[in-house]
Amino acid sequence: MGIVAMPGDANAATIQTMLSCTNPYWAQENPHRAMQVHIECTVGVCVAKSVAYETLHQQGKLVPDSGRVS
Ligand SMILES: [Zn+2]
Numbered sequence: 001m002g003i004v005a006m007p008g009d010a011n012a013a014t015i016q017t018m019l020s021c022t023n024p025y026w027a028q029e030n031p032h033r034a035m036q037v038h039i040e041c042t043v044g045v046c047v048a049k050s051v052a053y054e055t056l057h058q059q060g061k062l063v064p065d066s067g068r069v070s
Pocket of ligand 1 (some may be wrong): 020048
């Protein structure tokens with residue numbers, strides 16, 4: 001696991017931002033992708049995933065991923 005599809009316009013800075021667990025801004029703008037990128041992370045520990053989770057939850061777009069998230 002761990003292979004993540006990068007967007008076509010990704011550059012080094014974009015990728016670093018995407019993969020950072022401490023960057024809530026990108027995650028809020030791209031919650032779906034953040035959930036994919038940080039799929040191995042834990043809500044409440046990884047800031048990016050926590051923000052993405054909350055964003056999708058508020059939008060009613062949250063799709064439970066096999067009970068991983070409590
Ligand atoms: Zn993370």
